[in-house]
Amino acid sequence: MxxxxxxxxxxxxxxxxxxxxxxxxxxxxxxxxxxxxxxxxxxxxxxxxxxxxxxxxxxxxxxxxxxxxxxxxxxxxxxxxxxxxxxxxxxxxxxxxxxxxxxxxxxxxxxxxxxxxxxxxxxxxxxxxxxxxxxxxxxxxxxxxxxxxxxxxxxxxxxxxxxxxxxxxxxGAFLASLARAREGAMRDIVATIQREQDEVIRAPADGTVLVRGAPGTGKTAVALHRVAYLLFRHRRRFGSRGVLVVGPNRRFTAYIERVLPSLGEGSATLRSLGDLVDGVTATVHDTPALAALKGAEEMATVLRRAVADHAPGAPDELRVVFKGVVLSLDRQRLDRIRGDVHRRSRGSVNAARRQVAEMLLDALWQRFNDLGGPEAAREAEGAEAGLWNAILAADGLGALDDEQPGRPAGNGTPREQFDARVREQREFADFLVAFWPIRRPAEVLRSLGDPARLRRAAGRDVHRDDVARLAASWAGPAGGEAPFSYQDVALIDEIDALLGAPPRPSRRRASAAADDPFVVDGVNILTGEEVAEDDWEPEMQELTTSMERLERSRRVDDGVVEERPEYAHIVVDEAQDLSPMQWRMLGRRGRQASWTVVEDPAQSAWEDLAAARTAMDAALSGERPSSRGRNRRRKPAPRRTRHEYELTTNYRNSTEIAAVSARVLARALPEARPARAVRSSGIAPVLRVLPEPDLAAAAREAAEELLAQVEGTIGVIVPFHPAEAHDEGTIPLPHEIASARWDAAARERLAAGLPDRVQVLDVLEAKGLEFDAAVIAAPETVAAQSPNGLRVLYVAVSRATQHLVVLTSAPEWEDILLSG
Ligand SMILES: Nc1ncnc2c1ncn2[C@@H]1O[C@H](COP(=O)(O)OP(=O)(O)OP(=O)(O)O)[C@@H](O)[C@H]1O
Structure with missing residues (x-):
């Protein structure tokens, strides 16, 4: 007993x-x-x-x-x-x-x-x-x-x-522990992991583990505990090649950053989608409409064309003189050469200057021969030398030698002599650098702020109106640079993959450099670097730890990613919101990786989920993304083993708040099933109806009231601010006027003077976070702001553990949220 x-x-x-x-x-x-x-x-x-x-x-x-x-x-x-x-x-x-x-x-x-x-x-x-x-x-x-x-x-x-x-x-200490005050950072759940969660945590280490579940079912917590589990059980495999955990934004990664260290695992790399590319940081979110454009797989094709276009300021004529004959290549010829090199050097465009130089020399040599070759040279040289000799004689000096001093003595075949003479001309070296500059991915993206350039790259893949919106987002304010958005980071990574790394500074021995025809007077005309004598000895100066070595392998040189790290395991949180372009960015970091992907399709703000799924499948299969976007027929990706799980219990929301979010879900996605909440708080959600202009003041008041009622965090969640300018001539819809009220200044005013445990954030930033109390301002605006506005609202109303206060100017929302 x-x-x-x-x-x-x-x-x-x-x-x-x-x-x-x-x-x-x-x-x-x-x-x-x-x-x-x-x-x-x-x-x-x-x-x-x-x-x-x-x-x-x-x-x-x-x-x-x-x-x-x-x-x-x-x-x-x-x-x-x-x-x-x-x-x-x-x-x-x-x-x-x-x-x-x-x-x-x-x-x-x-x-x-x-x-x-x-x-x-x-x-x-x-x-x-x-x-x-x-x-x-x-x-x-x-x-x-x-x-x-x-x-x-x-x-x-x-x-x-x-x-x-x-x-x-x-x-019932477990249920009591669920109701504890939140401190603004997620905690580990080792003591109370539930059976269905444990099955995910200990799932096989190979292939893909795909976890679905409604808000609050512990998807994030489970994914992080799985990382700790994998590092413990397979330390050799995952510890050395690394684990990457990717979250939607920086606020989210800050929220979860303590969990793994608290489990004793500090070695995983935690990044938001806006920080995945070294040297670039996203500071703004695109509106859903703009994100849909930037994230679509067609952008891969657009960027491929953009990279193949001439660099801004590139010269469109090359002129050199050989033995008195003026040789020039016109724009058409140069365009053909550029096209040929791009076709051959995709993925290593930045390292292709040698190839360009060789093709230019070929074309110049052909031109030289078309003009009569050696015959013409003799005539031209004779005329030139005659002129000079007359001048020198008038000055009392001797006649010119056949060869200029310091020039190669004319060894080798005529073609070799030709190449050597042309290469050493300053005009040629200057042309090469301007025609084929080492391009920075971020700078290529910004160059698409020029609508004409973007139109060339867009071809028929992007609608004309959309070209204008995209160009405006990259053009930036007059005299300034546009900040990069989260979607831009994936585009920069795509461009980086097309450009490849610049040629590495060579540590050649002087003897090897002497054999390099592109080294003229100790300077490599392809890279502009001085060719150093090699005094480097493979002598071990000081040993480094593997962490230091990893850091070093990812060194950033002037904004250019030198090497893209690849990981042994990648965890993707809030995966339902990744665009195809973001999947491509992740895929490049995990070609050999196993994956843990957690998502809730019902929380997706993404319209074209099917396209995102295709891109996800490609990334998870380790397929090398095609730079021809989705227009190219792909071989079906070899599917790696996939284990799918569903989490069904909501540990975050009280049953009272879960009932509100279930009503929103029923409208947003009638076929979706809400999770079962396990804890009743006895605290009923509150809804207040006010005139629309008073909502911000009411939100502040509500936050102040809640400060006295909860010990932990309070989230004030407001509509997002549409960053896009309206096209001239169109009349903004009422919800657009309302959205515009929630700009950064308004959010700052709302938060001014309130303690840190109150956060004011827009609906797009709220994803994945949780608070003891949430104030939702203007659900009617959130729902109308984007085609999937109701799903965005579903995310917002499912953030709170204890108190939910909704402020609306539309009385019908009382029915929708509290009794509908
Ligand atoms: N087994 C558990 N024991 C105690 N707390 C838990 C347990 N599982 C989840 N939680 C808590 O429930 C809350 C929600 O978890 P989490 O954020 O991981 O959910 P989610 O499914 O990722 O939600 P969302 O879809 O909204 O991002 C967190 O506070 C987490 O600590």
Whole structure:
């Protein structure tokens, strides 16, 4: 027989629960003592590593580096475990075995297990056992601690028949923990991961894991815990080649950035879609209409044409003189050469100057021969030399030699002599640099702010009106540069992939440089660099850690990405909002990767979901994206194994708030199923109807009221501001006038003077975040702002854990949200 208690006093020593807590505390104390010893060992190892380096030999440096690096990682993980080291206990049937589960594994000095790492196979039962399928577990106990102190317990009795004499305590601490105040940053959920979530976390490491679920079902939490799991179980594979976690925007990555370090995993790279390309930062969001244009796969074709167009300011005629004969190439000829080189050098355009130079020389040589070749040269030279000799004779000087001093003595075939003479002419080198400049991806995108240039690139792939809108977004204000948007970053990456890296500064030996026909007087006319004597020895100066090496491999030179890192695993959050162009950007970073993709199609603001799906499939299959966009017929992508999961329980919203979001969902996407909320708060959502111009003031008032009601965060979520200028002559719709009221200045006014725990943000920024209380301003405007406005509103109303206040100027929204 077991006894269920919820804190009844039982005489001396306090309640049963107090005594159970005291017993657990004794065990936890032993685990902490051992943790202390392990930390001391790690520190000793670091000291030993440095001591070895004093020996100074090459071998000891290698040993030292490895030792210090490993010991430092270990010390870091042990520090992380200091808070809430042990959080679970399993009592098993039959043998009576007891297992403690914690943030990291702890063993006694005799290697007996004291605490099992939550990611180890032996901890799986802690998350998977249910009364229907107890998996040999009689009782599961969750320990709640503050620092080193156990403050509460909660038990689940899974197998009553086997629970002879076992004490069961608990009062719904799990549900209570869901209602706790939010601090503005997401926390880990290791102690309370639920079975359906655990299945995702421990899903196979290969192929793709695709997770769907409604708002608040823990998709983000699960994806992050999966990263920690993969790094723990497959450290060699994922630790060395890296894991990338991608979120929709910077506010979101800031919100989740503490979760992995709190799990002891600081090595994953966390980036927003606006920060994926080194050296470029997105600072604005496009409106959904503009994002749809920029994100469409057709942009790949447009950008390919843009890269193949002549660079701004490129000369359209080349003139050189050889042996007195003027040789020129006109625009048409140059365009043909440019086209030929682009066809052959896609992906390495920036490194193709040598090829260009060779083709120019070919064309000039042909021109020379067309004009009569050596014959013409002799005539022209004779005339020139005659003139000069007359001048020199008049000055009392001797006649010119056949060859100019310092020139090559005319060895080699006539063609070789021709090439050498032309190459060393300043006009030729200057032309080459201007005709084929090393182009920066960001600068190529900005050059499309010129509508004529964009029209050439757009061909028939973009409608004329859309060309004007796109060009306006890249042109920037007079005298300034347009800020880059989140979609622009994917376009810059696409351009970068077409351009490729510039030629690397060569570290050739002087002898090798001497053989290079493009090195003239110690300067490489293809790159402009001086060719250095090679004094570099492969001598190891100082060892670096793998992190330092990774950093170095991604060095940015003057805004040009030198190398694009590739990862072993990529996690994509809020994947329903990725455009085809963004999928292409991710695909380039994970050609060999396995993936975890989490999404909720019902929250997508994207209109053409089918096109995004095709691009997603291509990225996940490791297919190299075609730069011909979707016009090119593709071979179907080889599908890697895909495991699909659905999360069904909403841990964020109270049942009261979940009911509001379910009503919005029913309108936005009648066929979609809402998740089941598990926690009732007793707090009814509030709706206020006011005249439209008063909404901002009312939002501020509501935030001030809520400050007194919740301990944690408050989100004031407002319509987005349409950044696009209206076409002249069209009359803005009422919702556009209303949207324009929510500009950055208005948002700042709204937030002015309020404490940090109040955030004012637009509906597009709210994605993925959560607050204790949310104020939604103008749902009618949000719904009308874009074709998928109702889905955007669905995201907004599903952000709050406890309080929801909606402010509207349209009385019918009361019915829609509260009783519809
Ligand atoms: N097993 C759990 N135990 C405790 N809290 C949980 C659990 N699962 C999820 N949560 C909490 O529920 C909230 C919602 O989780 P999360 O943000 O991961 O959901 P989501 O599905 O990504 O939502 P959205 O679609 O809105 O981005 C978070 O506060 C998270 O910590």
């Amino acid at each position: 077991s006894s269920q208690v919820t804190g009844r006093p039982t005489g001396p020593g306090g309640t049963v629960k107090d005594r159970e807590i005291a017993a657990e505390q004794r065990y936890v104390d032993i685990a902490y003592t051992r943790l202390e010893e392990m930390r001391a060992d790690a520190q000793a190892m670091i000291r030993e590593g440095y001591r070895q380096s004093l020996a100074g030999t090459k071998g000891s440096l290698v040993d030292r580096d490895a030792m210090v690096h490993q010991a430092a990682l270990r010390a870091q993980a042990l520090d992380i475990a200091d808070d809430g080291l042990v959080f679970g206990r399993l009592d098993l049937a039959g043998t009576g075995e007891v297992r403690y589960v914690g943030r990291i594994g702890v063993r006694t000095s005799e290697h007996d297990s004291l605490v099992i790492d939550w990611r180890a196979p032996a901890a799986e039962d802690f998350y998977r056992a249910t009364p229907e399928d107890p998996r040999g577990v009689v009782r599961r106990r969750v320990l709640h601690s503050r620092g080193h102190t156990v403050v509460d317990l909660e038990d689940d009795l899974l197998d009553p028949d086997a629970a002879d004499g076992m004490t069961i305590v608990g009062d």
